[in-house]
């Protein structure tokens with residue numbers, strides 16, 4: 427995690443991975459609970475972020491589930507915004523952009539309902555998480571529709587990520603992904 431700056435609606439923390447941002451939206455609390463706005467087009471535009479999102483979806487995971495590390499390949503690659511609306515996850519991004527100063531490096535963040543924080547994930551990063559609580563509800567916005575043909579992954583246990591679970595619950599699909607060492611990336615790093 428590096429520098430911090432403020433925008434109209436979101437505080438921004440930069441990841442060690444260029445282009446990846448931890449966003450902190452305002453949280454309005456009162457006697458009923460709290461209110462959080464997760465997307466505000468003018469603020470995203472001011473921050474130079476993607477504003478054209480085409481799908482939104484969520485998953486619910488039991489404690490100890492690992493999902494990942496996922497991405498869509500070009501030409502169906504996409505920006506993702508991710509947050510945890512119930513419970514908590516350890517969220518991880520892996521830089522797979524050839525030529526990036528952080529190619530093959532990962533960064534991790536605890537995303538939680540208690541923190542109301544969000545992760546902005548540029549194209550060319552693989553993404554995954556480990557559920558730290560039961561009923562971990564993870565919400566996504568993505569800039570390109572789901573494309574099973576281009577939906578790919580890298581083995582969750584081939585990157586050196588210190589997951590909270592040594593024997594997590596993982597999907598059959600995620601067990602079949604290539605390991606990072608055998609992976610040939612279709613992404614090229616572009617200086618912004």
Ligand SMILES: Cc1cn([C@H]2C[C@H](O)[C@@H](COP(=O)(O)OP(=O)(O)O[C@H]3O[C@@H](C)C(=O)[C@@H](O)[C@H]3O)O2)c(=O)[nH]c1=O
Pocket residue numbers: 483485493494495496497506553554555566572597599
């Ligand atoms: C991702 C996705 C899945 N599906 C279907 C395919 C499958 O039958 C079922 C579950 O899919 P998956 O096993 O791929 O779900 P999951 O492992 O939760 O996939 C997600 O993982 C995290 C880490 C991400 O970063 C997401 O972008 C997404 O890839 O839902 C869609 O119809 N649309 C979608 O956008």
